[in-house]
Amino acid sequence: MISGRSAARAAALAVVAVAADQGTKALVRSGVEFGSRDGILPGVELVHVRNRGVAFGLFADGGLVLVAIGVASVLALLAFFTTHSRRPPVWLPTGLLLGGAAGNLIDRLRQGFVTDFIDLPLWPAFNLADVSITVGVLSLFYVLEGPPRHAD
DSSP: OOOHHHHHHHHHHHHHHHHHHHHHHHHHHHHSOTTOEEEEETTEEEEEEEEOSSGGGTTTTOTHHHHHHHHHHHHHHHHHHHHHTTSGGGHHHHHHHHHHHHHHHHHHHHHSSEEEEEEOTTSOOBOHHHHHHHHHHHHHHHHHHOSOOOOO
């Protein structure tokens, strides 16, 4: 059984993640020249690139297959949430993962690619949806494994 409070928290977090992701991408598309690179902090550059693949640009020719995988991932996440909603913090990874997946899926459906704009040394450019997904996966590990247990 799904807890209404947990579902509301997950939904609210997903909405915030999508809004932040889509808002920052819109700012980049409208205010940063495609292909440009500007240092904003030591080791951090603001870029405007298009990613037609998934993480690290893999499967760049995936097209509709990537959209289908994205939709399937969201459905699988919703099924997971439904079966694990009694775990108190499960709303956190669920909201982050749903919001991140939705943010990038919106780009893929609307444009055929994902706008990336944060570039760190030795790492491919990424966006806030990617940050949401990464933090969501890390928090999911925490929810599933719980806090570290100390040997007695």
